[in-house]
Amino acid sequence: MEALINALPGSAAQGLIWGILAIGVYITFKVLDYADLTVDGSLATGGAVAVMCIINGANPYVAIAAAFAAGMLAGFVTGLFHTVFGIPPILSGILTQLGLYSVNMRILGKANQAVSVDQYALTVSLRYIKEACITTGICCIIIILILYWFFGTELGASIRATGCNQNMARAQGINTNVQKVLGLVLSNGLVGISGALYAQYQGSADVNMGRGAIVIGLASVIIGEVAFGKIFHNFALRMFAAVLGAIIYFIVIAVVLQLGLSTNDLKLFSALIVALFLALPHLKGSYFAKAGSRGGKKDA
């Protein structure tokens, strides 16, 4: 029990860092209705870019900005695959993700690159968990506020309309392809930031650091929705729920680790959790046979 309580601040810090990724996943998965798997690659890209920037003497904030840009570029590529070449959403993301492995390897020069908090002025580190929580917490809040503003603008509304009903969007003069690319760019930019913070937090960037990231992102979004969906209606709060979902996720992970599950089993555990939560609405629906007439999702 004591070990668990000791683990909590670390879970919170990790949750906040991955919460930024969760916000990105929320944008593609929920707002844009696009299952984007670029995430696994762009997280590592963000981490790799940030670490190499820092090692080469850049200010950590500049490094985070560079990671943001690199993530956006990754999202842009996925967007082009889908909109210009007509490749289905999931495959577009997988292709980018796969290609990014080589790119990340090039950026890092090797599979793993350490960046020690003793040598460099990092923004976050697991050596200073309380500070890490505060920094990433502020980061999350700023991001949510900016996105809240953005999705209230004409452009943001166009992205939402595209995710909701492409036929309607086009009939109202919205270029749905542009909106999809924009959404993917924004989302993966955030994932890049998340990767930059995560690499600093754990003191290294690794080409494999993004493996399964999409599942953690989805888990966070879904847990956030299940836990807070009934009380959070405001758009900003919904994004905040995804961050809380990430924190809950990492606390759950800490608990199961305490219960004796090995770290190697975690991926299976995560996959099952996500499968369960994804299945819930469906199972509920077929048990209670409630014909939900949501509509407008055709062709989306």
Add this chain to the structure above:
Amino acid sequence: MLRIEKVYKTFNPGTINEKKALNGIDLVLKEGDFVTVIGGNGAGKSTILNMIAGVYPVDSGKIVIDSADVTKLPEHKRAKYLGRVFQDPMTGTAADMNIEENLAIAARRGKNRFLGWGITGKEKQVYQKRLEALDLGLEARMTAKVGLLSGGQRQALTLLMASLEKPKVLLLDEHTAALDPRTAKKVLDLTEEIVEKNHLTTMMITHNMKDAIRLGNRLIMMHEGRIIYDVAGEEKKSLKVSDLLSKFGEASGGEFSNDRMMLS
């Protein structure tokens, strides 16, 4: 206002599913024309509306709206000229967005969208008034998600969205077909009112021949991708359903009896 010249369209050419949907359509609509479009299933009615809207490209031919050649323009670029209401009430609105947000998106049809506010306080007051005019009580539910509305309410809202920024041409594709008779009548009355008040050039597809005769100043009948009958003015007003049926019978060689055209 709208000129369609020799438009052809074949779906899935060169396959066993090849389907000649449009076989040389020529049509000119004057400003303020309200044309009702009838014809059996698969006659090409929806296809011609989709061609005008740019949902699919034409194989050959030309489409001119308000003296602008739009033949090569993608759907979203033609939208500034067009108001559209679809058969399926789900198609015309964004279910997860609320009523005023849907209206605000429609109000920006044909305009550039950047980082200005998606909706302003002043707009909300305007929408409130426009919704009051629909007389469906929607003005009290402006922040309700559109997904919560009934089919009829959604069609009325789509109609309002289509006419919020005056379109050059209003395209209605069986927009009351999915509604119960009472709601259908209400939406149709509303259509008449909006078209009249804004003096809109309109094409309305319907399977209800009484409506087709009663509404508008012109009627066209389609069959196998062609316009086989085109009447206007007094001649149209004096039409009877039986006239249309025999006209249709001539065209289709008498095998119209179990067609949906008969339903009304």
